[in-house]
Amino acid sequence: METQRLSMGNLAVMMAIASVIWTTAYAGKNMIRSMLGWTLRLIIFGLLFTLMGHFNYMYVKANTCCEKVSKNEVTDPIIGYRLQKLHLPCVKAVILETPRGKFCISPRAPWVREKLLQFKKAQKDKLIPSAQSNM
Template sequence: MQIQNVLMRSLVVVGIFASVIWTITDAEKSNSCCKLVSRAEVTDPIIGFSTQEADHPCVKAVIFKTEKGEFCSDWTQKWVLKKICQFLSAQRKKIAEERVIEHLTSPTPTTSITDAALVGRSTQELTQGSTQELTQGSTQELTQGSTQELTQGSTQELTQKMYS
């Protein structure tokens, strides 16, 4: 009889403990989502963003990440898509510029010069001319081409995702 009472009390304690843990977990889940959104434009520099689908109590939103924190924004506002496009464009431009710099600073392969017209020029003259031409041409082509292509694709994908 005494053993049964001890087992019943232990079972009740375990049940209460499990209930508390589930309640805490649910509270953490609901605190980590946007329940309300703002229509006010985010003016702080954006360092990232994510989208959130509606799943009660969470609402559909775009979450902008800034140095000051996260802001839950109304995804239907026109400025939201504009901010996303600006952020993605800046990211792509930064990546394209890093690729150009990496390309230009990588060691150039050694080759033998057999053309009589080039033999008279010094290696320094040849290297400077080539580097300047590559820098001017490649930087413009890469940043303009990559940014335009990638921005158009991402804008279409984001628009479809947000309005679906």
């Protein structure tokens, strides 16, 4: 996804450079026409750049949400999680991140709350040094 963003950025820079070269090449013929052409190119460039960013954002959002959830218990160790709100087509979910990947879990699954409390406790224990390590 980052590569796609960089490619769009490179394309935008190339369009800007080509526009400057095109404008300066024809500037001697008719200055007013050249300035109108430059303004029009900047407006088109701005619109294209805005649309590319808008469609890229829509693409990212569509591919990074859970559209279905499971109630099956995840037994792998959890290395992270996030809560997803209902925003169609995305459903309300707890996204658990494990070494094997991400899992979309129903927040109503009976085991989820306990699993998240265990994860939070383990994270808290990592941040607080034990009394023995200070001696």
